[in-house]
Amino acid sequence: MTGQEQIAIVKHVPFSVLKKRIKHHKGLPEVLPRLLFIRLRYKGMSVVKAADAVGVSGQTGYNWQERWNADSFEGLVPRYAGGHPSKLTDEQKAELLELLQEQDHWTTVEAQRLIQSHFGIDYSQDQVRRILKSFGMHYGKPYPRDHRRPGDAEKILKKKCRA
Structure with a gap:
């Protein structure tokens, strides 16, 4: 199947509309490379070559095309996941904040040891820094x-300055 695309691009909008969306794009900056990728696909470039041209992997290109084929422009908007839930509950974080306010200065290592001793949770120093910053x-x-x-x-x- 050399030269033959396995998944065809669905042309939801005319090429001119796609060009205008790219030229006047004001949304999320992450969407622009995806629009450029779709434009290259409209022009007949393969998924892998179009993905390489915008600086992403071929698999990412296939993912973008699949989302475009299913949902048009809305499919190109990133869908951010929530991340891993915190080991400390909101109540524990409030308690930690109260404990931290008992002392004026804390080092990251001291805060890390406090969390370990009081809550039994091991955090890296980097994560402790993020918690303290929050x-x-x-x-x-x-x-x-x-x-x-x-x-x-x-x-x-003061005594020496008065004398």
Whole structure:
């Protein structure tokens, strides 16, 4: 079957309408390469060559064409999945936020150990960073602390400045 397409492209709209949609595209940026792929398929290019021309794998090209054939323009809009559910429940996250507010400064490792000891859940440091960021916490470079500094350094400084 050399040179013969196994799955034909369904021409839902005329080529001129497709060109206008590409030229005046204002939707999701992920849709534009898909429209360009469909235009190449309208011109008679094979699925694999058209997919290669827009920088995706042949399998992705077949997936895009299948969705185009079934749903026209709507089929090219990405369908994002929700991702893996969190190991911590919403109640546990609220409890974690309360625990984190008991102390001013946390390192990622300290927060990771807190989650492990309190909830029994192992998270990577990267995931702990994402959780902390979702709480509105931000990374900050630690302020250097001199081990020789007296506990009442501010009071001593004020006394010396007055004298």
